[in-house]
Amino acid sequence: xxxxxxxxxxxxxxxxxxxxxxxxxxxxxxxxxxxxCVAKYVSDNDIIKEITxxxxxxxxxxxxxxxxxxxxxxxxxxxxxxxxxxxxxKRLVYIDNCDDIASEETCTSAPFYSSLVNDLEEVLSKDxxxxxxxxxxxxxSFKEIGQRKSISSNNANVTYFRxxxxxxxSSKGIxxxxx
Numbered sequence: 001x002x003x004x005x006x007x008x009x010x011x012x013x014x015x016x017x018x019x020x021x022x023x024x025x026x027x028x029x030x031x032x033x034x035x036x037c038v039a040k041y042v043s044d045n046d047i048i049k050e051i052t053x054x055x056x057x058x059x060x061x062x063x064x065x066x067x068x069x070x071x072x073x074x075x076x077x078x079x080x081x082x083x084x085x086x087x088x089x090k091r092l093v094y095i096d097n098c099d100d101i102a103s104e105e106t107c108t109s110a111p112f113y114s115s116l117v118n119d120l121e122e123v124l125s126k127d128x129x130x131x132x133x134x135x136x137x138x139x140x141s142f143k144e145i146g147q148r149k150s151i152s153s154n155n156a157n158v159t160y161f162r163x164x165x166x167x168x169x170s171s172k173g174i175x176x177x178x179x
Contacts, residue, residue, distance in 0.1 A: 011064055
């Protein structure tokens with residue numbers, strides 16, 4: 001909500017300095033997440049950087065149209081941009097669910113993402129992994145996750161943070177903390 005408010009306030013002010021500052025804050029906050037979302041589909045670092053930059057250029061050009069969760073909007077733009085790139089290059093790999101993402105046979109174009117999902121699944125339950133991916137990668141709120149999984153938003157929140165804490169303390173999680 002903070003970033004949506006920051007953006008809306010800056011746009012409403014029509015002050016170019018405030019708008020530029022808001023864009024910088026949003027870019028710095030979400031650039032790694034957008035790149036991560038692109039890396040689910042594309043493995044070439046140069047292409048990941050190019051698509052990530054394209055996502056932010058498109059966002060900046062159309063920011064007045066953002067009327068939803070900014071994080072989810074950027075993640076969806078990243079996903080769509082990566083899929084458009086793959087379609088254009090005729091290298092699209094369709095992924096139907098989280099189990100397929102974790103399978104190296106179906107997702108060879110994103111080794112880091114696949115490796116992370118595999119490591120999460122070694123330490124956490126399938127439900128915990130799904131909640132982490134829905135919130136951290138797809139941008140769903142805990143309320144939306146609760147509705148989707150037929151649990152309370154508080155339960156989704158607690159599950160998310162407990163699972164992350166347990167993963168970080170595991171030998172697999174410590175490996176990611178060093179990156």
